[in-house]
Amino acid sequence: MPNQHITEFLNYYIKLPNPQYAVLLKGKWGSGKTYFINQYKKQLKKKYIYVSLYGVSSYEEIETKFLESSNPELFNKKTIYASVLAKAFISDKIQGSLKEIKKSLSSLNAKEKILIFDDIERCSLKIVDLLGYINNFVEHQAFKVILIANEEELDKTDKYKNIKEKLIGKTFEFKTNPSDAYDSFLSELKNDKSIKENILEKEKSNILEFFEKSESNNLRALRQSLLDYERFYDEVLIKHFEKKEMIKDILYCFFIFSFEIRQGNEEVLALLNDKQNSNFLSLSSLSKYKLYGDFNAIIPIVQWKEILLNSNIQKESITEALKNSKYYIDENTPSWRKLSYFHNLADDEFKVLLEDVFQKFKLNEYKDYKHFKFVASMLLYFQEKELFSIEFEKLFDLIKINFEALFDENNFNIEDIYFIIKDIRISDSSYENIAYFESKNFERLESYINKVLEERKILKQKKDLEKIILAIKEKDTQILLDLLEGKNDRRILDYKDKPIMNYINIDKLFKTLIKTDGLTMSYFGESIKDRYYKEKEMLFEEDIFLKMLLKKCEDYIKENKGKLSTHNLNERIVKNLKIALSQIEKMKNEIISYNKNYSKQIPELFTNIIHNTCNKDYTKEQLNAWANPNIDYEVWEKRLNKTKPYLAILDEKLVGFTEFYEDYIDCFYVHHKYQGQGVGNALLSHLLNQAKQNKIKTLRVDASITAKPFFEKHGFKEVKKNYVKRDNQDLINYSMTLNI
Known part of the structure; x- marks a missing residue:
């Protein structure tokens, strides 16, 4: 019994006639202090008054708790709902008053009782004043007092050491006893499905071993995990009870995940939150648990996330996963x-x-x-x-x-x-x-x-570009809108955010437009006008298409004045093309040339992006080698004055930047909270325009594992895989090129 000496001393202490000091039982939150004192209270029978000071903000609250604890049958929240009523009620029963209680507890026959104050550090009263208040019972009224607290928190209070010397005569550091606590926690379970005797008593040693290896000393984590597992078992696993091996493996997963999450294990949390990760989570990386080689998580990772982080047990999906597991293989299972x-x-x-x-x-x-x-x-x-x-x-x-x-x-x-x-x-x-x-x-x-x-995809795009022209020809405005504006259906490939208009046959489109009616022209023109706005920067490269179509329309209008088709073309198409080009030009201005006012923000953004975006593809050591958290601003300032990067600014905030010299793209980064919002597309579109103006035929980039999919999406092709050495760390990137 690791805390037997505390029990023995307390037995000695409570027999002293007038000790004139309090005993402090200290330990971190969740270490089992309250569990210990609850067990000790059973030994005291009813010779104690227990008060939790958690959230208490007045001395009247403490005194009310005295009443409730000393005479629970007589005093409770229903009878003591205001001090005035309490005074009137008490006077008839015990010849005392709350005023008298402030000075003495003798009216409650408390002289022979031990005062136990729990959660000292969580009290809302000033700690020094509170301890002075408690000292009154010890020094002037000869009470025996046990204090329970996380002393690390008390040490943060000014003058705590002074009052401690006066009030506390003996301090014991509580040592966690998971085994006894485990048995006590099992007694709290509903046990409707006999989980206690069928599972948890048999697996006690393994669960406690996991608890120890998780390096958690918080017994609340153990208790909550047991309660959560009972719910999971009762709602799902009980139906698979005959699959003993599966039940055991899921139990291991459950408690390992639960303990690691409560410990804040970043690796486990990252895996549970990684939407692109496998539905299947290998635990082999958690080597401290020494699980066998092909051990796996059985249930899809998305389901583990729902169970453990959101307390959401999706029975049908989990049951399907269990039925598809290796534990249900039989003669009917496919090869x-x-x-x-x-x-x-x-x-x-x-x-x-x-x-x-x-x-x-x-x-x-x-x-x-x-x-x-x-x-x-x-x-x-x-x-x-x-x-x-x-x-x-x-x-x-x-x-x-x-x-x-x-x-x-x-x-x-x-x-x-x-x-x-x-x-x-x-x-x-x-x-x-x-x-x-x-x-x-x-x-x-x-x-x-x-x-x-x-x-x-390209083949389908070509067919769909033909569909756009055909829809205009046949005056089918619904198909036209579906292709250009989308149907809000994830399963249908539309082009509301895909820059494909540069690849349409403009001659064929133009000839079809001048032959259609004004209504169809209006639908097409309005779709084009509404196509370009903030967060759709990936479409801005279609300004090439817009300018070519505008020129054809304006040339036609000059030579065909007085025709209805000319009027419709000008009102429905030309005006909307000009609005669209104006919007693109206005929003493109948010990509600006280097400004020294951002010289400090750029390296901070660089470091932030790498550590928040690339942590799925690179280790912590690799990230630190790539972007040292201790930023050298002088080195960065010299670099920026030389490279003069382009900056992406949204709402006056730096959200991305890139360096570009000759034909090479370097340092292409977008703030992790703004990714997927078109900032990267706008930066790349700006570089493409720069390249075309300078008659550059090919762009080069060395893309990280994380950035590679972005560049592939925009047509870059991998040339070779590289291993770059930085601070003794090998970093992988890919040399890629794009023919413009």
């Missing part, structure tokens, strides 16, 4: 799923399953995009690990042929796939809660798929 848990297979079984999966793959039977990608990743992994005897090129050629065929047979739809890739609620890193098999060959597969998808 690909059995094979995904290959670690548990015998040699002959593995061989048979692999052959079955490969034959089905050869016949192109996996027709769902993510299913196809998962099976392909699995085959590539086994080939790379020499578990599948087939030449890589032969296997990869088969994958490419089948992938293209699924598009040609309309099994794959480019809009559906882009919905999967772009929707933050869906992760393209797993299939049915099983992660894609990672390998070097899988990286090649991803590059190939991205290339095909880009080609298919």
